[in-house]
Amino acid sequence: MNIVIAIDSFKGCISSVDSGRLLKQAIEDVYPDDAVSVFPLADGGEGTVDAMTQGLNGRIVKVPVTGPLGTKIESRYGLLPDTNTAVIEMADASGLPLVPPEKRNPLHTTTYGLGELILAAIDAGCRHFIIGIGGSATNDCGLGMLTALGFRFLKADGSRAGVAGGDLADVAQIDARQADSRLQDCTFEIACDVTNPLCGPEGCSNVFGPQKGATREIVARMDDDIHHFAQLAEKACGIKGQEMAGAGAAGGLGFAFHTFLHGTLTPGSELILSAIGIKEALSKADLLVTGEGRMDKQTAMGKGPAGVAQLAKSCQPHCLTVALCGSAARDAERINQHGIDAYFPILHAPMTLQEAMDRATTEQNLRQTVQQVMHLIHQTVASRA
Missing domain, CATH: 3.90.1510.10 (Glycerate kinase, domain 2)
Incomplete structure (x- = not known):
């Protein structure tokens, strides 16, 4: 499976590149035959x-x-x-x-x-x-x-x-x-x-x-x-x-x-996506993994995850796009109309905001969530083969 990771920073916790590299390693730990590439993601603002x-x-x-x-x-x-x-x-x-x-x-x-x-x-x-x-x-x-x-x-x-x-x-x-x-x-x-x-x-x-x-x-x-x-x-x-x-x-x-x-x-987001040269990788991708710290209606208004998701669909209509987030607002469903097929909050237990933004906790939650998502996708693909 060809996978592209382009995830925005979880502000105040983990950078775009660090989270991307972590997700790449987490996927390769369970599916070493997958081809995974990582790109930075930003929208021209902070970070x-x-x-x-x-x-x-x-x-x-x-x-x-x-x-x-x-x-x-x-x-x-x-x-x-x-x-x-x-x-x-x-x-x-x-x-x-x-x-x-x-x-x-x-x-x-x-x-x-x-x-x-x-x-x-x-x-x-x-x-x-x-x-x-x-x-x-x-x-x-x-x-x-x-x-x-x-x-x-x-x-x-x-x-x-x-x-x-x-x-x-x-x-x-x-x-x-x-x-x-x-x-x-x-x-x-x-x-x-x-x-x-x-x-x-x-x-x-x-x-x-x-x-x-x-x-x-x-x-x-x-x-x-x-x-x-x-x-x-x-x-x-x-x-x-x-x-x-x-x-x-x-x-x-x-x-x-x-x-x-x-x-x-x-x-x-359009400018940054052009600058990082992600288009060629997306044209060959089976899966795009994106996301950010908080997912809400603003995500659908041109922010990085929506921008890269829409680009992925234009390059490869059959590319599945999954977004990971620290939290999802009630209006986050709007992103499903902007190229993101499904989003998954990464928290696995009740905790305070301070606990959720702890770097080690975020890394563990990202790793666990993406691996579960990959299990589901691989099992679905295998069942259709």
Whole structure:
């Protein structure tokens, strides 16, 4: 039997790659003749750098950058074995968890550190970027990131504008002539599951601003400021982007990547699945094993397990897909309409959340569950032979 394992991390417990390798060993222990291959799985959000770097035998590169509040922090990117591809999570440099709740205010946060992270990867020889932009603390429309990359944003008096969200209103002129020349050789693939436009009732300020600390007054101001900035940007770059699906992602980063850096925005799981090269393996698979820590209706909305399950069905209609999960919500059945034939929670006895998330317990539960699933599948196949 040809088996492909592509399982997402059980957050806070076990990584995508570690759980995949464990399942592979568990299957081979009872069915050594099965051909089992393991691929990392992520959807562009938290854990993407670790999953892709570890799963594709790359390495983590640590970089000191400017955090969202302007202080120095240690960030990182994943360098893949081709030495040309960098995998980045913007939240590692400019994410909401880096800002204490009492200091959250998108007028004061910046994506400057993300730009520094990109520059560090360019210095290392990277020209292809896969960037997940979820979890941002910012609403600066990429002002900070672009400034770090060499773009100049000038006030009416010719002086330099600042780099935080609150500085967008000061920008009167955009000068791209001093942007790092190496950017012309770079391609940016942006993992983006948000479809919001840049401005208006469904724009980044109104929808996401409050969770970043914006009051109603700040939301109204920033929506106007970003619209003003975007008009200047579209004129300077000759590219329209305000109404594009995803322009409002990460406080306008979707717009910035598209307009200034010619980046492409792609649903996260779709982008990662393409990057890991799993399609050929799925075309020959009899069984796909996927899953994640918690399975619910959100799993069916483009997350990693649903994405790989749908890809498996398109590559090999007869490929059976089984998902393992730490817990399953009452609405988890929706995933059966999205390529997953059956899901199995791995818990075997009542226990607290803390006990269930114990690494050794999770490993034992994963091993026991997948072996039972494999017994059932093999017995069914044998009975039909």
